[in-house]
Amino acid sequence: MLVRKAAIQCLEELFVSHDKADSAMDRFGASLDDRERRFLHELVYGVLRYYYSLEADYSRFCRTRPDEVARMALLVGSYQLRHMRVPAHAAVSETVAAVLQLRPKAGGFVNAVLRRVGENEAPKKLKPNQRAELPKWIYSHWRDDFGAEQTEALCQALKEVPKLSLALFVDRKSWIEQVMAAGIEVSAGQLSPYAVLLPAGTDITALPGYAAGDFTVMDQAAQAAVMALEPLNPSGLIVDVCAAPGGKTALLAHRFPAATIIAVELNGRRIPRLMENLNRLGCRNVQVVQANGGVLPLADASVDAVLLDAPCSASGILRRHPDAKFLHDEQSVAALSRQQAELLTEALRVAGSDAAVVYAVCSIHRQENEQVLAMTGLDWHSTRLFPAEAHDGFFHARRCVDQQRVL
């Protein structure tokens, strides 16, 4: 009952205060033990993944619109009934017990509706966005931009639990052999020579080289953005703008060991983790600078390469962060698009005319992809990776060289 109560509180926090799911779980799950925290995670993430079909499901039995606590409880209860192997009577009674603690008056209503959900099959007919488990606005944009078939496939991929993807900083072939010898399923990723894929839920602390910092968790689609950066001078100056928590900085540092890398991060609270990660991963050629990527403390045309991994709406990684679909709307995406263009303009200022420049975001919305590039007036070679079984959704673009900057 305690876990269900925490799940209802986390979801309410997310929907009312727009807090991220992870920070809400830290707050409301603080007193839970490890097993309970895993259950809390499953409930909260499960509801966020299947929100639209769950809402369509229980709404059939509501005559009035439930208040927020009751609504969250109906989602948590319906998720257990439809997607978990919790006995139906426990799913209902434990969820109702949690509601009685939070909003006693809503207990009878939640009980009656959840019982009806349990007695009936899930609705067969859902609207396209409900089937896709997406807000209407995202579904319509994607269907218009990518077509119905591609949208269907990528939405299916977004419902799957993603594989564990690592960036490995030691010889990949022998590491894979070692892991296979231990009876763990593992394969090389196709998008980066550093990538390895393991089953979801693999305990990374049990993998070889964990203590030595031989790898970091990073989706191979994100690694592909780092691979796209090809400076003419691999021992020159590389700037990584928007660097924390430092996954791509670490990959850059290992890929270009003779280069000097400046990792720029605005948020001071994220810098200790960035430094800790770089230290743990043995990156000796990185200087961390706290600065605004929109006003870089660097002269014009002074660097050999820039990677800009801009803040975005995370639409490509919804299966890892299903809360992101509720934390953004069309207005916030438009604001992000403007911020991304400003950061990119500044990245181009510090890059020499023959410097390598890569723009990257973990969102696949055109507003955060091609529309941002269009604002530079330059030609770009861009790659949009749709979410798939073996990787997240990601977008990266490399500036085509041999062109004058038009600012």
Ligand SMILES: C[S@@+](CC[C@H](N)C(=O)[O-])C[C@H]1O[C@@H](n2cnc3c(N)ncnc32)[C@H](O)[C@@H]1O
């Ligand atoms: C997408 S995350 C970067 C992930 C990182 N590159 C990695 O691979 O681990 C975006 C980061 O940009 C930072 N950020 C946001 N606005 C910024 C700005 N104006 N200048 C510099 N950093 C910024 C955020 O604090 C966040 O740490």
